[in-house]
Amino acid sequence: MKDKHAQVYQQEASELLEELEAALLELKDDSTNKELIGRIFRALHTIKGSGAMFGFDNIVSFTHDIENIYDLIRNNKLKVTDTLTGLTLDACDIIRDMLGGGSPDASIRQALQKQFTQLISGPADGQSGGSSDEDRHEGHETTWRIRFRPRQDIFAAGVNPVLLLAELKDLGPCRITALTDDIPMLEDIDPESCYISWDIVLTTDQGENAIRDVFIFVEDRCDLFLEVIDWPTLADDNSYKKLGEILTERGDIHPNTIQKALGAQKRLGEILTSEGHVTPERIHSALAEQEHVREMRARQSAASAGAATIRVPAERLDTLVDMVGELVTVQSRLSQLAERIIDTDLALVAEEIERLTAVLRDNTMSIRMLPISNTFSKFKRLVYDLSKELGKDVRLITQGGETELDKTVIEKLNDPLVHLIRNSIDHGIEAPDIRAAGGKPRAGMVKLSAEHSGAHVLIKIEDDGAGIDAARVRRRAVEKNLLSPDAVLSETEILSFILAPGFSLSDTVSSVSGRGVGMDVVKKSIDSLGGTIEIASRPGAGSTITLKLPLTLAIIDSLLVKTGDSFFVVPLASVEECVELSRADIEQAHGRHVITVRDEIVPYIPLRKSFAIAGAPPEIEQIIISSVGSERIGIVVDQVVGEHQTVIKNLGKFYRDIQEVSGATILGDGTVALILDVAKLAAKAEAETLVPA
Amino acid sequence: MSKTIMTVDDSASVRQMVAFTLKEAGYGVIEASDGEDALVKLSGCSIHMLLTDLNMPHLDGIGLIRAVRQSPAHKFIPIVMLTTESQAEKKQEGKQAGATGWIVKPFSPPQLIAVIKKVLG
Amino acid sequence: MKTLIDKKTKSATLVLSEELTIARVSAIRDALQNVLEEADNLTVDVGVASEIDLSFLQLMCSAHRTGASRGKQVTLAGRENTVLRQAVVETGYLRMEGCVLDVGKNCLWVDKYHE
Structure with a gap:
């Protein structure tokens, strides 16, 4: 049906185009012929008018300007030039193309359209009369200062100015300041009049006409x-x-006032308001403009900076990190060599290489760093869904989203964070009525923040809920035989029982949490990242869970130890202390692998036995006391060499099944040291009943 | 709570199209055939917005706008008049009488809704 | 509209419910004026209002500065009402510092609305 009409239009329009072209060619030689100009105008007008009825919107908008020009010529306000007839002939080709359903090259079309507009307004851009169809700001993000001063009787015309402000907000980011200085006292006010005006700063690419349309x-x-x-x-x-x-x-x-005020050593806004030159809300409004423009510019430059990045496959990056790791190793061999062979030239080169390697290493690591904000913003939805499900009102506040962490760490952090936020909302934040009764705002708050702290990043999950009842945790721990009733523990120690496997405070299980699985899983994931968890609680006021994570997984701080001829590395994060193990201690324990450390019995694993290392142990061995979950376990070695910056290398396929070892590193002299996974080691030892449960 | 709009027009077909569009958009609709009919219906109920044609028998749009602006219950409601391109003078008169905005006939349903959003929210 | 006056302390609470919009704003002005004649401390409770428009915010400004000029205090209660919060944000009323007339530094619109 519609197609049939469109066909009629297409045919009619092609005929009109032919007529138009003929008239144009005649016009070239007879540029003042009124009759010709009239024919051209009518042809354009019909093409445009009928086009609108049959959905050829592109033709309508394209023809609009040209029609206007011939209207001006018809009224003797513009003269026919060869340029104009030339341009119009070009335009005919484009319209013909559009008629056929084609979409001509947008850039050619726009260029042509622009030339037409210039014919109207003159080549210099100038002040083209406000309501002209041409809008030079359209399509370009522009920031506007809008001052809207309604007349007092505006309410009586049924106008709600707030709707106009809302329309402006739809055009783009904007800041609105209501100016209220003119509101009179109660005895003078006509409450049905409007005394308020507005300053608005708006950034939009919609152009001036769109803004004026709001106020039409x-x-x-x-x-x-x-x-x-x-x-x-x-x-x-x-x-x-x-x-x-x-x-x-x-x-x-007045500028003079500013000059004077600037002389004083105080903030300009304060002086100007205290001296009564300008009201505080005008300052507020001007500051809002300043802030808005800065923010928009920052956004702009961030956007253009974004364009200057290169996407690189992650594996290439991993290879680079690997190579740098090897370089670090070789470099430390070189440094050792330089120490042994006393040669000033060699020492100089070794030092220089050491410095460069350090810079290269830091730079390479920083490439893998990503801001944590992406992960953070994902949780907004989670909080929304959960609070709805649980009938609570919870707002998520995030802070420090720009904090950077190694890509791998960020990826592995997602699940633990989900769990911790769930816990906060389910157990921490109270129901709105309970909160109101306790004098708290009905809406609860969960705050997620990240910050740097040395070679670590601290991630905190805070809530303003009920907090964790330490006494209850303690009772549960005793009930579950995790703690003897008379043990003396600090609050932090008691709270850390929450991290024990199977530990749950709720008697009932909700769909969200309370099954006693979870916190130990969180603990495990954080352990595997070489991080630690700390729990703090303010009863009635909320709780804070702090995750301390290494900046990167590729290089860790560790303790280098030795047994027989073999070197091992224990991640420093899991080391609590080192104690000596003498023959006397061993005899005292009557063959069981336990030792009393600070009045607590700690089981231990002799590394020599676990790895079947030949040779007799020394007179006095060393025990590395490590924490695994809420338990402590010792690892017996011959000798503690010292702290070590460990570049982690993955083990080959051959070793993949060896659970107790999480990787390897190459020492300065080229020897390989295995990195111990203390938790797995303990688990395996337990399975082999070496350690009493 | 859905808002109620009164549409006043002596042309049944325009009224029908307007009423249909408004109901589709979730508004409540009261129809009136001219200014007098509108005032009678208004005395018994409260509306959130008035949409009126200008040329009508008995009491025309301008008269209706003036009367509505006098009534305490509807003093501040948005009033939109339906005009035609050639009615520039009438439009000015309507504005002076207290019309909030206007829409030029012929208009499409989306155009109508856009205007209503603009004045009623 | 309900007024509670404690004659001893000269404190009053004006509880405003339902629509606080231009249609009722004149009546509310009269009520505010009457209470301010008698009380030194006026709390306007809008906690259960169902709608708040610009004319009401404007009137509260007027009441607040009228109070300030007479050494009386006018405060708002029921700020948790989202209707109020929304109105304050939409109208661009939210600000950092009170107006010149805000001698008591207790402008009704400063900093008390989250977000």
Whole structure:
């Protein structure tokens, strides 16, 4: 049906185009012929008018300007030139293309359209009369200063100014300041009149007409000032006009006053308001403009910086990290060599290489660093869903999203964080009515924050809920035989029982949590990242869980130990202390592998036995006391060599099944040291009943 | 709670199209055939917005707008008038009488809804 | 509209419910004016209001500065009402510092609304 009409139009329009072309060619030689000009105008008008009825919107918008031009010529306001007839002939080709359903090259079309517009307004851009169809800001992100001063009787016309403000917000990011200084006292006010006006800063690519359209119904019921204050090409840095400049530009204050005020050593805004030159809300409004423009510029530069990045496959990056790891190893061999062979030239080169390697290593590691904000923002949805499910009102606040962590760490952090946030919402945050009764805001808060702390990143999950009842944790721990009733423990120690496997505080199981699985899983994941968990609670006021994570997984701080001729590395994160193990201690235990450390019986694993290392142990051995979950376990070695920066290398396929070893590293002299996975080692030892349960 | 809009037009077909569009968009609709009919219906109920044609028998749009702006219950409601391109003077008169906005006939349903969103929210 | 006045302490609470919009704003102005004649401390409770528009915010500004000029205090209660919060944000009323007339530094719109 519609197609049939469209066909009729297509045929009619092609005929009109032919007529148009003929008339144009005639016009070239007879440029003042009124009759010809009239024919051209009518042809264009019909092409456009009928086009609208049959859905050829592209033709309508394209023909619009050209029609206007011939209208001007018809009324003797513009002269026919060869350029114009030439352009119009080009336009005919484009319209013909559009008629056939094709979509001509947008750039050619736009260029042509622009040339037509220039014919109307002259080549210099100038101030093209406000309501002209051409809008030079359209399509370019521009920041506007809008001052909207409604007349007092605006309410009586049924206008709700808030809706206009909302419409502006739809055009782009904006800041709105209501100016309330003119509101009179109660005895003088006509409450049905409007005394408020607004300053608005808006960044939009919609152009001036779109902004004016918002105010179309109130244009004679208000004063409206529009001014461009910023556009992208201006934004070569993030600084913007000073407060004083903005105020004088707006006419809020005289430049002389600013000059005088600047002389005093105080904040300009404070002086100006305290001396009564300008009201605080004008300052607030000017500051809002400053902040807005800075923010937009920062966004702009972040966007263009984003374009200057290169995407690289992750495996290439991994290879690079690997190579740097090897380089670090070779470099430390070189340094050892230089120490042995006393040669100043060699020493100089070795030092230089050491410095460069360190820089290279840090740089390489930083490539794998990603901001944690992506992970953080995913949790917004989680919090929303959970609080709905549980009938609670919870807001998530995030902080420090720009903090960077190794890509692998971030990936592995997702599940533990999900669990911890769930716990906070399910167990921590109380139901709205309970909160209200306790004098808290009905809406609960969960705060997720990240910050750097040396070679670590601290991630905190805070809530303002009920906190964790340490006494209850203690009772549970005793019930579950995890703790003797008379043990003396600090609150932090008691709270850490929550991390024990199978430990749960809730008597009932909700769909979200309370099954006693989870926190130990969290603990395991954080352990595997070489991190630690600390729990703090303020009864009635909330709890804080702090995850301390290494910046990167590729290089860890560790303790280098030796048994027989073999070197091992224990991640420092799991080491609590080192104690000596003498023959006397062993005899005292009557053949069981336990030792009393600080009045506590700690089982131990002799590494010599676990790895079947030949030779007799020394007179006095060393026990590395490590924490595995809430338990402590010792690892017996011959000798503690010292702390060591360990570059982790993966073991080959051959070793993949060896659970007790999580990787290997190459020492300065080229020897290989195995990295012990203390938790797995303990588990295996337990399975072999070497360690009493 | 859905908002109620009164549409006033002596042309049944325009009224029908308007009423249908408004109901589709979730508004409650009261129809009136001219200014007098509108005032009678308004005395018995409360509406959130008025949409009126200008040329009508008995009491025309301008008269209706003036009367509505006098009534305490509807003093501040948005009023939108239906105009045609050639009615520039009438439009001015309507604005002076207290119309909030206007929409030029002929219009499409989306255009109508856009105007209503603009004045009623 | 309900007014509670404690004659001894000269404190009053004006509880406003339902729609606090332009249609009722004149009546509310009269009520505010009357209470402020008698009380030194006025709390306007909007906790159960179902709608708040610009004209009401404007009137509260007026009441607050009228109070300030007479050494009286006007405060808002029921700020947790999302209707109020939304109105304050939508109208651009939220601010960092009170107006010149805010001598008591207790502007109704400063910093008390999250987000």
